[in-house]
Amino acid sequence: MIITKEEQFIRLISPVNFFLHLSRKAYAKYLANKIFLHAKNIRAANQKIYNLLEELPAYLPEELVDDAIELINHYGIWMAQFDEWKKGNSPKLADLFVFYHLDDQSAFPKDAEQHFFDYYKNLKKELFYE
Numbered sequence: 001m002i003i004t005k006e007e008q009f010i011r012l013i014s015p016v017n018f019f020l021h022l023s024r025k026a027y028a029k030y031l032a033n034k035i036f037l038h039a040k041n042i043r044a045a046n047q048k049i050y051n052l053l054e055e056l057p058a059y060l061p062e063e064l065v066d067d068a069i070e071l072i073n074h075y076g077i078w079m080a081q082f083d084e085w086k087k088g089n090s091p092k093l094a095d096l097f098v099f100y101h102l103d104d105q106s107a108f109p110k111d112a113e114q115h116f117f118d119y120y121k122n123l124k125k126e127l128f129y130e
Contacts, residue, residue, distance in 0.1 A: 012059035067112035
């Protein structure tokens with residue numbers, strides 16, 4: 001089966017773009033007020049991205065494969081730490097939540113995120129405006 005660019009856009013690229021933006025918005029709110037509520041919203045958006053990338057790798061264009069791997073790796077680490085902290089602390093929504101990197105391998109891959117944004121923008125232009 002050959003996956004068309006339209007299918008790729010609808011099934012994977014557009015939803016990943018949406019949830020990356022949602023995660024970014026939740027992170028901005030978290031930076032302004034580092035409480036569990038905002039961290040929980042980040043985690044929900046990140047889980048959606050993780051699931052899409054993990055479940056639909058056939059829809060990934062070759063140029064985004066490495067970026068997807070970077071994002072999946074980051075989210076896997078981040079969510080494992082989040083879940084462990086949550087289990088050990090039983091936080092309320094208004095409780096302080098400060099995320100600490102356990103090593104220098106888990107920073108958010110900003111370049112990977114930007115590559116997805118750029119690919120979305122270019123593919124949308126190609127499919128709908130040319």
